[in-house]
Amino acid sequence: MKPSELQRDNAQYLWHPMAHPRAMKAEGGRPDIIARGEGCWVWDVDGHKMLDGVAGLWSSNLGHSCRPVRDAIVAQLDELPFFNTFRGTTHPRAIELSARVVDMMAPDGVAAVMFSNGGSDAVEGALKIARQFHKLRGQKDRSKFIALKQGYHGVHFGGMSVNGNTNFRRAYEPLLPGCFHLDSPWAYRNPWGLEGEALGQAVAQALERELVFQGPDTVAAFIAEPVQGAGGVIVPPANFWPLVREVCTRHGVLLIADEVVTGFGRTGQMFGTRTWGVQADLWCLAKGISSGYVPLGATAISRRVAEVFDADTTGAGQVTHGYTYSAHPVAAAAALATLDMLERDDIPARVREVGGPFQARLGGLVDRVPYVGNVRGIGLMAGIEMVADKATKAPLPKTSDLPARVAREAYRRGLMTRVSGSMMILSPPLVISPQELDFLCSTLEAAFDAVAT
Ligand SMILES: Cc1ncc(COP(=O)(O)O)c(C=O)c1O
Numbered sequence: 001m002k003p004s005e006l007q008r009d010n011a012q013y014l015w016h017p018m019a020h021p022r023a024m025k026a027e028g029g030r031p032d033i034i035a036r037g038e039g040c041w042v043w044d045v046d047g048h049k050m051l052d053g054v055a056g057l058w059s060s061n062l063g064h065s066c067r068p069v070r071d072a073i074v075a076q077l078d079e080l081p082f083f084n085t086f087r088g089t090t091h092p093r094a095i096e097l098s099a100r101v102v103d104m105m106a107p108d109g110v111a112a113v114m115f116s117n118g119g120s121d122a123v124e125g126a127l128k129i130a131r132q133f134h135k136l137r138g139q140k141d142r143s144k145f146i147a148l149k150q151g152y153h154g155v156h157f158g159g160m161s162v163n164g165n166t167n168f169r170r171a172y173e174p175l176l177p178g179c180f181h182l183d184s185p186w187a188y189r190n191p192w193g194l195e196g197e198a199l200g201q202a203v204a205q206a207l208e209r210e211l212v213f214q215g216p217d218t219v220a221a222f223i224a225e226p227v228q229g230a231g232g233v234i235v236p237p238a239n240f241w242p243l244v245r246e247v248c249t250r251h252g253v254l255l256i257a258d259e260v261v262t263g264f265g266r267t268g269q270m271f272g273t274r275t276w277g278v279q280a281d282l283w284c285l286a287k288g289i290s291s292g293y294v295p296l297g298a299t300a301i302s303r304r305v306a307e308v309f310d311a312d313t314t315g316a317g318q319v320t321h322g323y324t325y326s327a328h329p330v331a332a333a334a335a336l337a338t339l340d341m342l343e344r345d346d347i348p349a350r351v352r353e354v355g356g357p358f359q360a361r362l363g364g365l366v367d368r369v370p371y372v373g374n375v376r377g378i379g380l381m382a383g384i385e386m387v388a389d390k391a392t393k394a395p396l397p398k399t400s401d402l403p404a405r406v407a408r409e410a411y412r413r414g415l416m417t418r419v420s421g422s423m424m425i426l427s428p429p430l431v432i433s434p435q436e437l438d439f440l441c442s443t444l445e446a447a448f449d450a451v452a453t
Contacts (some may be wrong), residue, residue, distance in 0.1 A: 037064025059292030120154025150231030204243035226272025233383030242277035264288030
């Protein structure tokens, strides 16, 4: 098909996630049609080459042409393209991958893993297991969930209900009852005007107050991302997660770490919770687990939670949850090869090495660009917040096309970025070289230089 025909059919037939169907039909509503990928680079359908500054969507951590992952997928297609893992059925790749994930996460206290198809699924599994855990222990009233504003936990009804951004909620309300949200540990904007340890402490105290207010015996879990990604790359102060862990333990509330973005190296540690030196009770994993080659999600279950299910003799511990494609053999094969690469090349160490200079260089945009108010990030995830007034931190009007104009300029110059509201979000493949990162930063600087308010 010719590019113009693809564009026409896209507008007519394809509804995009997070977009109005009319947007593609409107004048100038041309989507970026990405046709090919190699290493950290992608080409659009017109043959325009760009550095992939977003790793597909925080996913393609090993880049777009990782031969061992590709070979594992092809071999699996030849051996067994699909079989299910319901009840008494399984297959070798599912078993091998479960052992592999548990082995990798043994230092974090993980005992078992349940597979699914993506991040929203992984969250749903964690929320359901949390409620069931409490029921098995005779604490039947523990059904509520507490989460953070700006949090993103996918789009299923459970995940959407703990989602901390009303944009993702309004059209589908009413949502799950019993979900509550706290102000997040966001240094640039928080109601207390705090930063650092004082901010971490304030949010942990707010969590404890909310637990006491709700009645801790009614709360199943607190869920959060180790670093909030889609909500604006909000890196919490170092004391936040340890304090939250203490509060949850004190009140018998499970701690769910949504590691869909942070898992498998993005922060410079294999898991985001390791970045903060804490163990969760349940972990939501997806994206980087298979480097985006084939959809896969996983909910990792701590020893503490697994033991309760193992001890049940009443039948109530049966996990009445799962998907036709849970642990799909091709996805499991892709994940096994991905994890091999992550460990063989110690990708988290590489992220630590390049992440510091990357963050420092992007940080320079605050002084360089009149409308960049804040740059934040860790490892290879970064967010650039554009504002109407730097001195007052006044946000851009919702209708502002400034972020889109910067992204367009970057695209034209050979860099794929992602805009979310007033944020430009960057999450390049974790295998990106220092030279490619240099290209990313200089292209971005040039794009910002070229766009005036
Ligand atoms: C932290 C987090 N949780 C859950 C999800 C949902 O994942 P998926 O889009 O694979 O369903 C995402 C997606 O970006 C995410 O960032």
